[in-house]
């Protein structure tokens with residue numbers, strides 16, 4: 001880190017070089033909090049669209065499917081409040097959009113980031129970012145969407161327990177040095193804003209095109225676990241809404257809207 005630029009994610013530091021006009025206009029900073037998603041949901045009704053909640057560490061970070069999310073210092077734990085005019089059923093679009101924004105930001109550091117369906121960002125097959133989207137909605141109208149992103153930026157992988165350590169990585173681990181987290185957040189918020197505005201102007205298909213280009217899942221053999229069942233097959237594509245199209249071993253096509261996806265090792269030579 002350069003002398004005179006401490007590696008803290010305070011609003012003043014982030015805003016100093018931020019090129020957005022919507023996302024990050026208001027930033028709420030915590031040295032430590034339970035979960036930025038919880039804080040963002042609590043304030044969602046009273047803040048403007050684009051508000052950001054960011055923390056140096058989370059004591060109760062939340063992951064998808066009720067899992068815990070380890071959030072030590074050195075990572076980037078942030079949530080963005082959005083208020084799009086759209087039906088609740090379309091909210092997953094914003095999760096996919098956020099995955100594209102994170103992957104593009106990581107690629108700007110020269111790292112080969114890819115997206116595992118629906119929205120884990122991987123580098124060389126290892127998870128570097130997870131995204132948790134939560135909504136507040138009436139039956140047919142969204143009140144707010146909180147998009148929570150957790151990026152293992154300057155995290156030492158040795159501090160993670162074995163099972164997570166084997167399947168995860170950090171930007172520091174991949175680059176061999178610390179990154180400037182303030183700059184990363186500035187790039188990420190800009191990327192998010194550009195994609196969010198593009199989505200509103202041109203529709204979701206333009207975002208899905210970018211998603212497909214960076215997909216780690218299309219063409220892979222996968223195990224999909226939904227609330228109802230598990231399925232094996234080849235991920236042959238994603239539809240215009242981001243649902244995964246699976247060709248199962250008995251040749252049937254299944255469309256999966258939500259679930260957990262595991263990439264399987266291919267049989268040798270296949």
Ligand code: BTN
Pocket residue numbers: 034035036037038058060061062063064065067069071076077078079120129130131132148149150151
């Ligand atoms: C996943 O399970 O992959 C999603 C992880 C999402 C973690 C981020 S960190 C910032 C925000 N606050 C939370 O409590 N969770 C999300």
